[in-house]
Amino acid sequence: MMNMLRVGYPAILAAELLKDFPTGIELIPLPDKLDHDAEIDVWIPDPYSTRAARVWPRLHGVKLVLALLAGPEWIPPLVGPHVTICNAHGAHNTSTAEWTVAAILTMLKYFPLYLEIKRGGQWKRRFEANAHYEKITGDTRPLYPPVMLEELTGKTLLLVGYGSIGKDIERMLAPFNLEVLRVARSPRTDPEVHPVSDLDTLIPRAHVIVLIVPSTAETHWLIDAPQFALMRQGALLVNAARGPVVNTDALVEALNAGKIRAAVDVTDPEPLPDGHPLWSCPNLLITPHVGGSSPQFAPNSLRVAAAELRRFMSGEPLHNVVQQGI
Ligand SMILES: NC(=O)c1ccc[n+]([C@@H]2O[C@H](COP(=O)([O-])OP(=O)(O)OC[C@H]3O[C@@H](n4cnc5c(N)ncnc54)[C@H](OP(=O)(O)O)[C@@H]3O)[C@@H](O)[C@H]2O)c1
Numbered sequence: 001m002m003n004m005l006r007v008g009y010p011a012i013l014a015a016e017l018l019k020d021f022p023t024g025i026e027l028i029p030l031p032d033k034l035d036h037d038a039e040i041d042v043w044i045p046d047p048y049s050t051r052a053a054r055v056w057p058r059l060h061g062v063k064l065v066l067a068l069l070a071g072p073e074w075i076p077p078l079v080g081p082h083v084t085i086c087n088a089h090g091a092h093n094t095s096t097a098e099w100t101v102a103a104i105l106t107m108l109k110y111f112p113l114y115l116e117i118k119r120g121g122q123w124k125r126r127f128e129a130n131a132h133y134e135k136i137t138g139d140t141r142p143l144y145p146p147v148m149l150e151e152l153t154g155k156t157l158l159l160v161g162y163g164s165i166g167k168d169i170e171r172m173l174a175p176f177n178l179e180v181l182r183v184a185r186s187p188r189t190d191p192e193v194h195p196v197s198d199l200d201t202l203i204p205r206a207h208v209i210v211l212i213v214p215s216t217a218e219t220h221w222l223i224d225a226p227q228f229a230l231m232r233q234g235a236l237l238v239n240a241a242r243g244p245v246v247n248t249d250a251l252v253e254a255l256n257a258g259k260i261r262a263a264v265d266v267t268d269p270e271p272l273p274d275g276h277p278l279w280s281c282p283n284l285l286i287t288p289h290v291g292g293s294s295p296q297f298a299p300n301s302l303r304v305a306a307a308e309l310r311r312f313m314s315g316e317p318l319h320n321v322v323q324q325g326i
Contacts, residue, residue, distance in 0.1 A: 008030045022313060026080050042062070042312070075323075082325050088300070098172070104152060108152050133150075145227065156205050160209065228250055228260065236263065240266070248267065
């Protein structure tokens with residue numbers, strides 16, 4: 001009799017979330033502090049790398065890893081080259097694209113500043129707000145803007161990464177009639193996507209630059225001091241991708257110089273330690289890597305994993321391979 005495929009998953013997940021999984025498998029809950037060795041064929045790691053790393057040394061026989069993340073860059077170094085790894089492509093599009101839209105509007109509408117003002121319990125500060133605008137944009141004309149909130153409509157957006165999430169960001173921003181400049185690894189047309197080698201020539205045109213690429217050797221420090229130097233005064237950099245895509249020291253310098261503003265869901269290092277210079281930079285919104293988080297995180301990513309598992313079991317080509325086991 002053929003052995004059932006053994007699929008290990010984080011015990012913390014409610015069993016009902018696995019209802020879409022194919023029949024004919026043995027589901028093995030793996031507690032975070034696994035105190036015995038376990039033989040499994042397929043591993044669904046905990047999305048928190050530290051918890052997954054505690055479990056991995058106890059596992060034997062793993063042939064396939066089904067990650068619950070779109071960007072599982074910490075998994076290949078953990079499991080080595082012999083295991084095939086699939087990501088949760090598409091599962092976090094909505095949450096991450098919504099975070100990006102919210103971050104852009106939050107910064108252009110100066111919500112962090114108004115939150116500070118509200119804490120002081122004062123119904124005023126239009127002039128302080130104007131001063132803030134003048135400082136970051138360099139626009140000192142009186143009554144520009146008469147009310148400080150900026151408009152996103154009509155601005156130029158540079159989308160660095162035009163994959164699954166990048167396309168959703170563009171779709172969600174469509175009503176704002178932005179000029180969209182797109183960059184990816186490979187150029188294409190309809191719509192026009194520029195090669196990454198064009199990045200430096202496109203940066204000066206952008207009011208808003210969104211990073212939504214994977215963390216790889218090629219994207220490491222894609223945004224470094226020379227790129228900050230090319231940005232317009234007051235440009236908004238939004239990092240929804242991964243911390244190492246930006247050189248943190250260069251980001252701190254550009255923010256402290258009052259050259260740009262930024263909204264980042266991801267940092268390098270992560271978690272950002274207490275007292276790190278980034279915490280005290282002006283014109284910066286930091287969220288602690290929650291862009292992909294939503295109540296739909298687990299159901300969506302497990303649905304993607306279940307579909308991939310079904311393909312694996314029937315010998316069909318897998319859709320979301322990020323590392324082919326050797
Ligand atoms: N903040 C969060 O919580 C959160 C949540 C989900 C995902 N993410 C991050 O977002 C990333 C993108 O996710 P996705 O699902 O959209 O991935 P995807 O569909 O694979 O798209 C990736 C895009 O990045 C481009 N790219 C790859 N390497 C590049 C390079 N060296 N230079 C320029 N562009 C490059 C690709 O170019 P081609 O189109 O030419 O291949 C593609 O357009 C993930 O890898 C993850 O790191 C973050």
